Amino acid sequence: MMLSHYLIVSGILFSIGFLGVLLRKNTLVVLMSLELMLNAVNLLFVAFSRYNLSLDGSIFVFFSITVAAAEVAVGLAIVVALFRLKQTVFVDAFNEMKN
Amino acid sequence: MHEIFFYFLVALTALSSLSVVLGRNPVNGAMSMILALVGTAGLFAMLGSYMLAALQILVYAGAVMVLFVFIIMLIDIPATAAYRHHWGTLVAAILSTLTLGGGLTFLFLAPEFRQSMPEIAGAASNGSGLVFSSQAVAYGAGLMGKYMLLVQVVGILLLVAMIGVIVVSKDLRATNSGKSLPTPPAN
Numbered sequence: 001m002m003l004s005h006y007l008i009v010s011g012i013l014f015s016i017g018f019l020g021v022l023l024r025k026n027t028l029v030v031l032m033s034l035e036l037m038l039n040a041v042n043l044l045f046v047a048f049s050r051y052n053l054s055l056d057g058s059i060f061v062f063f064s065i066t067v068a069a070a071e072v073a074v075g076l077a078i079v080v081a082l083f084r085l086k087q088t089v090f091v092d093a094f095n096e097m098k099n
Numbered sequence: 100m101h102e103i104f105f106y107f108l109v110a111l112t113a114l115s116s117l118s119v120v121l122g123r124n125p126v127n128g129a130m131s132m133i134l135a136l137v138g139t140a141g142l143f144a145m146l147g148s149y150m151l152a153a154l155q156i157l158v159y160a161g162a163v164m165v166l167f168v169f170i171i172m173l174i175d176i177p178a179t180a181a182y183r184h185h186w187g188t189l190v191a192a193i194l195s196t197l198t199l200g201g202g203l204t205f206l207f208l209a210p211e212f213r214q215s216m217p218e219i220a221g222a223a224s225n226g227s228g229l230v231f232s233s234q235a236v237a238y239g240a241g242l243m244g245k246y247m248l249l250v251q252v253v254g255i256l257l258l259v260a261m262i263g264v265i266v267v268s269k270d271l272r273a274t275n276s277g278k279s280l281p282t283p284p285a286n
Contacts, residue, residue, distance in 0.1 A: 001101065001102065001105055001145070001215075001216065002212075002213055002214060002215050002216070003212050003213070003214050003215075003216065004207050004208060004209075004212040004213050004214075005105065006142065006146065007207035007212055008203075008204050008207050008208070009109050009112070009113075009142070011200060011203030011204055011206075011207055012113060012200060012203075012204070013112060013113065013116055013135075013139075014199070014200075014203065015196050015197075015199050015200030015203065016113065016116040016117055016120055016196075017116070017120070018195075018196055018199055019120055019192060019193070019196040020119065020120035022188075022191075022192035022195065022196065023120065023184070023188075023189070023192045023193075024120065026125060028125050028167065028170065028171055029119070029120070029125055029128055031167075032119055032128060032129065032132050032167065033119065033120055035132070035159075035163070036116050036119065036120075036132070036135065039135070039136065039139050039159070042139070042151075042155075043139055043142060043143070046142075046143055046146050046148050046151060047146060049148075049231060050146045050147055050148070050216060050219075050231060051214070051216055051217070052231075053217055053219070053230065053231040054228040054229060054230070054231055055228075055229035055230060055231050055232060055237055055238070055241055056228055056229055056241075058148050058150075058151060058231070058238070059229070059238060059241045059242060059246055061148075061151055062151075062154070062238070062242065063246075063249060063253055065154060065155070065158050065159065066253050066256070066257065067253070067256065068159075068163070069158060069159075069162065069163055070256055070257055070260035071260075072163050072166060072167070073166065073260055073261075073264050074260050074263050074264055074267070076166060076167070076170045077263070077264040077267040077268050078267055079170065079174075080170060080173070080174065080268065081267050081268065083174045089174060
């Protein structure tokens with residue numbers, strides 16, 4: 001397989017995640033779409049790391065996965081706190097900072 | 100054989116990603132997300148990073164998605180009312196996605212990316228960079244050697260995230276309304 005195959009797959013996955021972030025109103029699905037985007041970037045990292053025969057990119061994916069896990073934990077805690085406040089997880093309800 | 104497997108994994112990952120984004124039920128979305136992550140892990144394995152494939156399944160498809168499913172089940176969202184968009188939002192989202200996807204695809208079709216992958220066996224060190232290897236020992240040596248400081252920084256980040264989650268999860272309104280504070284005895 002050529003390098004461009006993996007890069008295009010990564011671009012498509014990133015676009016799908018991007019669509020989810022823009023389109024969906026459920027905060028949990030938005031968070032999952034963010035994870036899809038991070039995942040696509042991880043694939044890009046590994047593909048370039050393999051192409052350049054350098055391990056540094058692959059090791060960076062370790063840290064990327066760790067940061068994503070921390071981000072999910074904090075994000076879900078915020079979603080639960082907002083749900084306690086508003087009894088909904090749809091983004092339209094969260095407009096405290098508007099006025 | 101290699102190519103059939105590649106396209107199978109790509110189809111699995113892309114279709115389940117679309118199912119996450121377009122599906123109505125968040126629980127089904129989480130299940131599709133697990134499939135998408137497993138497909139990406141397969142792509143990692145095809146690239147020779149078996150260690151990252153295992154880590155992806157353990158951490159992402161295991162721990163992170165269990166957390167997602169747990170929270171989805173905890174807060175019990177009504178499955179209806181998923182789609183009520185202004186058509187402007189819809190058109191803008193689809194247009195910008197097509198622009199992004201088309202642009203990235205055009206960029207990645209450039210001739211300098213149309214190279215086949217080099218053999219792992221012929222890898223040689225070029226200065227300060229670590230040499231690519233499929234073996235887990237190479238990752239361990241890199242993490243405990245060149246990237247030791249980064250490992251410790253990430254450890255602190257996890258600690259901060261843990262404290263942050265505890266602070267955010269505490270119900271502060273209960274203490275603010277004075278319900279949980281004991282009233283002093285009147286004498």
